[in-house]
């Protein structure tokens with residue numbers, strides 16, 4: 060088993076460090092920088108170009124990637140919504156002839172997601188699986204499949220597969236627009252693995268973890284593309300540290316959760332890109348006024364650092380890709396909190412890598 064971890068203490072840390080390679084594999088032979096084109100094959104192109112609306116179904120971390128994807132597709136003018144798979148099954152939303160249902164699932168075996176996809180198929184809706192596992196049930200049963208090519212993920216906490224899911228849906232979005240992307244965006248895709256590499260220096264994240272390891276709870280806020288990252292940051296923290304953590308859309312904090320904020324509940328503010336970021340900085344000021352420590356995860360496009368006790372920097376990139384970088388910082392913080400608490404990081408209590416019951 061030690062060999063499997065390649066010298067890392069845990070599979071989770073190994074897989075966090077494998078992200079640059081996972082992202083390169085995901086892009087390989089799909090993105091042509093010279094022509095500025097993205098090619099995922101004719102089947103996927105037909106499916107997504109014919110879709111008048113998209114419903115995404117997923118669970119857990121994959122649901123956060125689905126939330127991100129829905130926002131991305133909407134920004135392209137395609138009505139899109141993410142559903143927690145178990146809720147989709149309980150209350151299936153209306154669809155029309157040109158609806159595409161996309162199942163986002165690392166394992167391709169999650170019972171709730173499979174059930175939602177089967178429900179869609181029974182109603183005659185086309186399905187596409189975005190998955191990591193070749194030949195998995197989702198891959199076999201859906202009308203189309205897009206592999207994220209992350210390589211095996213052993214740690215129960217999903218890390219590299221989230222980053223690759225986000226990258227994969229960006230390629231889908233490019234294909235929706237007939238496969239052509241701006242040269243700037245294609246360059247940003249190409250540069251992303253290298254930028255993730257620069258974030259993998261763990262020093263700052265470890266220091267933040269050390270400073271706040273004894274906190275009562277952790278809150279995570281973000282707006283727009285940063286909102287799914289806030290949700291994912293909180294899920295990762297609860298999953299492996301067993302500490303109370305919640306993610307919120309930044310604007311929602313003042314509608315209730317702010318009552319929970321104290322000097323012993325750090326608030327991680329994910330602030331990347333430009334859209335709405337100034338408003339998130341406003342929310343950070345509200346938190347600061349309640350004496351809560353603020354950890355800003357930021358690409359430096361705003362002055363959020365002025366109101367933060369700690370800053371986790373990420374390099375500047377296209378606003379659509381910055382969330383991947385911010386999320387890596389949060390993965391590292393959760394990992395180091397859990398490590399300092401002596402948790403069973405690769406196999407947290409009560410959890411399984413793949414949940415095969417509804």
Ligand code: AGP
Pocket residue numbers: 118119120121122163164165166167168169172215216217218298411412413414
């Ligand atoms: C992520 O860290 C969790 N282990 C869990 O939420 C997971 O993402 C969820 O069970 C969905 O799994 P899937 O992607 O294999 O469908």
